[in-house]
Amino acid sequence: MSKVGVMVMGPAGVGKTTFCNSIMSYMESQGRTANLVNLDPAATAQEYAFTIDIRDLISLEDVEEELKLGPNGGLIYCFEFLLKNLDWLDEQIGDYPDDYLIFDCPGQIELYSHIPAMPMVVKHIQQQLNFNLCCTYLIEAPFVVDRAKFFSGALEAMSTMIFMELPHVNILSKMDLIKDTMSKREIRKFLCPDPMLLEDDEIHDDQKDLMLSNPKFRKLNKAIAQLVDDFGMVQFLPLDCSEKDQNESVRTIVATIDNITQWDENQEPKEPHDEEEEEDDEE
Structure with a gap:
């Protein structure tokens, strides 16, 4: 069995947690197993509970209260603390060696651009726990329609791609907020931009x-x-979390992640009689 992890990154408020829940829902509908790992010391569980939660080790609320730090300084402190206690992460992930792990990451851009804490955590999961990792980086679709903001987002995504040194999938989130026909036509220019x-x-x-x-x-x-x-390197896949189009866009994104991480190739082949038994059980 393969060990696959998806690092869900992007600025605050871009829809990372919603995207994580959408992947969990899609996996569930396909009969696949996935576990949600929270690496955001300030996050709270929504539709799906966290299987592994960094707040069991350290929380931003406690850091702000005890050390009198602000949100940004507190998050950096939390990740520095995690780096000193990676054995905790090893122990937690050790219980789920063959599952598909979805890592919900914090929205502080510094962690993905110039502070080495997140790349060190990523390298540890890759090298010590032998996971095939993929980074998904979310940017809001309504944000990039403005060309100046598009270049800002593109540089942001490119910086993360270079800094994290991971296979990378850029995603335009909140496509359902693009309502008028002209804007929908306009946004296509940004999916595979020149x-x-x-x-x-x-x-x-x-x-x-x-x-x-x-x-x-x-x-x-x-x-x-x-x-x-x-x-x-900068291309985008659309993410529409509206009820009508969610499965289609999430299916495309998950298929892309599966190809990048070679999830399909590393699955154990089933014997013919195993498949027949599964069909009988479904009936």
Whole structure:
């Protein structure tokens, strides 16, 4: 059996916990086993209970109260504490060696961009616990429709891809919030974007004066577009958690994760009589 883990990352409020619950629901509907692992010291369980919860080791609320730290400093302290107590994580995950683990991560961008705590946790799970890991990075679809914000999100995703050194799936969440037809048509440009074409698109009226008065801003846009284009890594899968389209988008994302982590290839083959027994049980 393969050991597969999905690290669900992204800014605060982007829909990571909703996405985790959507994967759990999809797995359940497909007869597959999955466990939800909470790595966010400030999170609370919603639709599905956490199988493993970092708050059993340390919680942000306790850190803020005892050490008088703010949310950002508190989260960093929590992860530094986790790094000193990785044997706790080993013991917890040791009970689920063959299952599909979904890691709900905190929304502090620093953990994915320049503080080494999260990459160290990831390397430990890979090297010491022998898990095939995949990173999913969520960005809100309504956010990236604005081109300036798209480049911001693209750089954010690219920075995480490089820093985490994991196979990576970028996801546009909250697609169900894109209501009007023009915006739905517009968002397709961002699923498999050509940054150079996006950079050359028509400038919004409220940005024209800024562009004309400050040519350096235009040059900066071109430089960022060229950087994203040179790396050629930033593509997105849509995530629609509305009741009608949820299964389709989640199915596509899970299939992509399965391919990346080689989940199918590592499954133990079933004997013909085992499959017949399963069919009889279903009847």
